[in-house]
Amino acid sequence: MSEITRDSNNSTRRAIIRKIACAAIMTALAVSLMYVEVSLPFMPPFLKFDFSEVPVLVGSFALGPIYGVIIELLKNLLHLPATGTMGIGELSNFITGSIYVFTAGMIYSKKRTRKGAIISMIVATLFLGLIACPFNYFITLPLYQNVLHFPMEAILGMCSYNPMITSKVSLILWAFLPFNLFKGTVVGLITFFIYKPISRLINKTYKETRT
Numbered sequence: 001m002s003e004i005t006r007d008s009n010n011s012t013r014r015a016i017i018r019k020i021a022c023a024a025i026m027t028a029l030a031v032s033l034m035y036v037e038v039s040l041p042f043m044p045p046f047l048k049f050d051f052s053e054v055p056v057l058v059g060s061f062a063l064g065p066i067y068g069v070i071i072e073l074l075k076n077l078l079h080l081p082a083t084g085t086m087g088i089g090e091l092s093n094f095i096t097g098s099i100y101v102f103t104a105g106m107i108y109s110k111k112r113t114r115k116g117a118i119i120s121m122i123v124a125t126l127f128l129g130l131i132a133c134p135f136n137y138f139i140t141l142p143l144y145q146n147v148l149h150f151p152m153e154a155i156l157g158m159c160s161y162n163p164m165i166t167s168k169v170s171l172i173l174w175a176f177l178p179f180n181l182f183k184g185t186v187v188g189l190i191t192f193f194i195y196k197p198i199s200r201l202i203n204k205t206y207k208e209t210r211t
Helices: 003-034 053-063 065-082 088-110 114-146 152-157 168-193 195-208
Strands: none
Touching: 003 053, 003 065, 053 065, 053 088, 053 168, 065 088, 088 114, 088 168, 114 152, 114 168, 152 168
């Protein structure tokens, strides 16, 4: 093996180790933030908001969309011991979070600029809102009903603050959809304002994978 080949292999291994270490840090931050959840005004009490997608999105930008999904998976697996929904909430969080960070990370990987970051987060937020609607309608809500034995009437009863929520469809349109759009927007805005440290991390990783 030539000296050039050995140097190349060593650089590749160092880059992989650095990516794994960065993913571990982002996972730890995401898990910590997942425990700090709050209810939102004019939203059902079972829809809790947290900032755990911020470090996941950072990881997706810095390391690539696949790493973003891996961080999302690890975050929810590590949160399972504290679940109050028999894992249904974590499953929903993983699916919707993965849609968001993978879409944003994939677009950003093609256009690594400030404008590209903004476009990626806007598209990811819209895509999240679009995909999450049928997922919640056909998967999440039926799981709550069949696994946790939580009747739809009880779920709708928790939404009595909004007279427009009278059915499963209206629940999706007037609760789940705005919640996911709000979440994607807030996470995107925070990421936008911490763009410089993110870009430094991206550039550092990018250079090391090519040395």
